[in-house]
Amino acid sequence: MSAANPSVTRVVLADDERMVRTALRVILDAEPDLEVVGEAATGAEAVSVVRAERPDVVLMDVRMPEIDGIRATEQILGGMAEPPRIVVVTTFENDSYVYDALRVGAAGFLLKRAAAEELVGAVRLVARSDSLLYPAAVRGLAAEHARRAPAAAPWVARLTEREAEVLRHVATGLTNAEIAERIGVGPATVKSHVAAVLAKLGARDRTQAVILAYESGFVRT
Amino acid sequence: MSAANPSVTRVVLADDERMVRTALRVILDAEPDLEVVGEAATGAEAVSVVRAERPDVVLMDVRMPEIDGIRATEQILGGMAEPPRIVVVTTFENDSYVYDALRVGAAGFLLKRAAAEELVGAVRLVARSDSLLYPAAVRGLAAEHARRAPAAAPWVARLTEREAEVLRHVATGLTNAEIAERIGVGPATVKSHVAAVLAKLGARDRTQAVILAYESGFVRT
DNA sequence: AACCGTCTCCGCCGCGCGGGGGAGAGGCCC
DNA sequence: GGGCCTCTCCCCCGCGCGGCGGAGACGGTT
Numbered sequence: 150m151s152a153a154n155p156s157v158t159r160v161v162l163a164d165d166e167r168m169v170r171t172a173l174r175v176i177l178d179a180e181p182d183l184e185v186v187g188e189a190a191t192g193a194e195a196v197s198v199v200r201a202e203r204p205d206v207v208l209m210d211v212r213m214p215e216i217d218g219i220r221a222t223e224q225i226l227g228g229m230a231e232p233p234r235i236v237v238v239t240t241f242e243n244d245s246y247v248y249d250a251l252r253v254g255a256a257g258f259l260l261k262r263a264a265a266e267e268l269v270g271a272v273r274l275v276a277r278s279d280s281l282l283y284p285a286a287v288r289g290l291a292a293e294h295a296r297r298a299p300a301a302a303p304w305v306a307r308l309t310e311r312e313a314e315v316l317r318h319v320a321t322g323l324t325n326a327e328i329a330e331r332i333g334v335g336p337a338t339v340k341s342h343v344a345a346v347l348a349k350l351g352a353r354d355r356t357q358a359v360i361l362a363y364e365s366g367f368v369r370t
Numbered sequence: 371m372s373a374a375n376p377s378v379t380r381v382v383l384a385d386d387e388r389m390v391r392t393a394l395r396v397i398l399d400a401e402p403d404l405e406v407v408g409e410a411a412t413g414a415e416a417v418s419v420v421r422a423e424r425p426d427v428v429l430m431d432v433r434m435p436e437i438d439g440i441r442a443t444e445q446i447l448g449g450m451a452e453p454p455r456i457v458v459v460t461t462f463e464n465d466s467y468v469y470d471a472l473r474v475g476a477a478g479f480l481l482k483r484a485a486a487e488e489l490v491g492a493v494r495l496v497a498r499s500d501s502l503l504y505p506a507a508v509r510g511l512a513a514e515h516a517r518r519a520p521a522a523a524p525w526v527a528r529l530t531e532r533e534a535e536v537l538r539h540v541a542t543g544l545t546n547a548e549i550a551e552r553i554g555v556g557p558a559t560v561k562s563h564v565a566a567v568l569a570k571l572g573a574r575d576r577t578q579a580v581i582l583a584y585e586s587g588f589v590r591t
Numbered sequence: 592a593a594c595c596g597t598c599t600c601c602g603c604c605g606c607g608c609g610g611g612g613g614a615g616a617g618g619c620c621c
Numbered sequence: 622g623g624g625c626c627t628c629t630c631c632c633c634c635g636c637g638c639g640g641c642g643g644a645g646a647c648g649g650t651t
Contacts, residue, residue, distance in 0.1 A: 309597065322578035324637070337600045344639065354607090354639070356577045357543035363584045530627065545607070558630045565609070575609070575637090 160272060161187040161202055163195035163221065164210040164238065173208060173238075173268070180269055192221035199225050199233060206272050207235045234351075236271060256351060308349060315342040319355050320362045381493060382408040382423055384416035384442065385431040385459065394429060394459075394489070401490055413442035420446050420454060427493050428456045457492060529570060534588075536563040540576050541583045 160177055162170045162185060170188050177183045187202045189195035195218075199207055207225065209218045218237060226232045234256040308316065318328040325343060329336040343355065352358040362368045381398055383391045383406060391409050398404045408423045410416035416439075420428055428446065430439045439458060447453045529537065539549040546564060550557040564576065573579040583589045 311598065319577070320581065322574065322581050326637085334598085335600060337602090338598070340639080341598080341600075344641095347639075353543065356540070356580055359577055359580050360541065360543050532628065547607085555628085556630060558632095559628070561609080562629075565611095568609075 157182055157184050158206060158272060159184050159186045159202065159204040161185070161189065161195070161199055161204040161207045161233070163189040163192070163198075163207060163218070165190050169210070169238075176268055177272065183269065183272060192218060195221045196224050204233045207233050208238050208272070209235050210238050308346065312342050312346050312349070315339060316346050316358060316362060317368065319343065319346070320359045320368045379404050379427060379493060380407045380423065380425040381405065382410065382416070382420050382425040382428045382454070384410040384413070384419075384428060384439070386411050397489055398493065404490065404493060413439060416442045417445050425454045428454050429459050429493070430456050431459050529567065533563050533567050533570070536560060537567050537579065537583060538589065540564065540567070541580045541589045 160183060162173050164170050164173070170190075174185045174188070177185050186204055187198040189198045195207070195209060209222060222235050222237070225235060236256055314332060315328060318331060323331065325339045326336050328343075329339040332339075343358075346352075347354070347358055350358055350361050352361055381404060383394050385391050385394070391411075395406045395409070398406050407425055408419040410419045416428070416430060430443060443456050443458070446456060535553060536549060539552060544552065546560045547557050549564075550560040553560075564579075567573075568575070568579055571579055571582050573582055
């Protein structure tokens with residue numbers, strides 16, 4: 150996970166409430182494989198701390214002074230060569246800011262009332278795999294909200310028309326060559342689109358992309 | 371395939387309409403590797419004919435006098451040591467009986483308006499592998515056939531414990547190596563299990579397997 | 592006119608994956 | 622005791638895939 154010690158996941162906490170930061174730190178530091186390497190009380194501070202520490206995961210509050218969590222997320226993801234996974238932390242599950250954060254590339258979100266094990270598990274999940282927390286977290290913490298929230302996955306907005314089309318074909322089990330034939334472009338082009346989709350979804354391979362497509366409701370069962 | 375001649379697939383036809391049986395017979399007998407060894411006009415007749423002929427594959431109409439195709443399927447699968455693969459044949463793709471048939475263990479179903487090549491291919495497929503037939507049209511997915519689109523829920527029963535476990539992990543986006551680590555076996559073993567799962571599901575690769583897992587409800591969104 | 596996003600396509604490279612074999616151990620059933 | 626299934630693991634091989642870097646064309650924005 151980290152350059153210094155691959156077996157330890159390095160975490161930065163960004164929240165304007167000291168109490169929250171402390172609580173998170175206590176929980177995370179109790180785990181041998183997790184290490185809190187920095188804290189920030191504002192969005193701007195979060196950006197600089199992250200740049201300095203280069204953590205694996207950032208727990209980011211949405212509502213913070215100066216620069217909010219969304220802007221901070223944007224700046225971190227946009228300005229770093231190898232940005233960390235950013236998990237948005239919020240109090241209210243229907244916080245509209247959350248979706249903004251996800252739209253700019255956050256890896257998922259967590260509720261502040263989440264149990265310690267959930268928190269720990271979530272950090273490990275985003276650090277280890279490339280999966281997004283969004284669907285699982287929503288299902289686990291506020292299932293009813295997830296159900297009545299039909300909205301397409303946040304990352305869909307970031308996919309171009311072509312990329313979305315390609316993803317739909319990927320999600321029916323076609324190979325790149327088959328997709329190319331079907332949409333009338335070259336195989337290399339499909340490769341490019343698939344690569345773009347994987348990058349935007351944070352998926353490692355097409356299989357994970359398909360999973361995310363289902364979990365997010367991009368394709369319906 | 372058959373005890374007498376391994377290279378020939380022996381088929382029994384069960385349909386109350388003579389026309390249908392004849393049509394099927396003509397199509398199948400035209401293939402050198404397929405042989406129609408019996409016909410039945412009722413469910414009860416189907417059971418006895420199958421017991422006597424011990425075919426590799428049965429093409430079974432759902433709607434038949436005396437005993438319907440579901441009951442007949444149930445009796446055949448439940449009462450024989452080495453039951454044949456039973457493919458349910460129906461006119462309407464949204465026939466609710468079809469799902470009942472699949473639930474009691476039918477290997478899949480075919481539409482009566484299927485092309486001859488589809489019919490022949492389907493018989494060969496079920497005879498050869500543990501694969502199941504399941505038209506994509508029913509899932510409302512693709513109007514066109516998603517090449518080999520198998521599997522409803524019933525195939526889950528045919529997966530061993532280990533295979534099901536592996537599939538669950540595949541459906542979370544893990545690589546073979548990761549699955550191996552997680553369940554505590556060697557990578558080669560996982561490969562074997564994955565290969566078995568793919569064969570039984572009729573999937574070409576893990577991506578298609580994941581799609582089938584979602585579509586069939588094996589994993590829930 | 593300069594810029595940027597999108598779509599198109601080209602290499603090269605490493606590797607995970609799937610196909611096709613096989614083989615041994617343990618358990619269950621007849 | 623002999624089948625049969627399940628689970629375990631091995632080999633070799635080909636290839637689709639994903640990462641990487643680049644490039645040209647078009648259209649809209651500024």
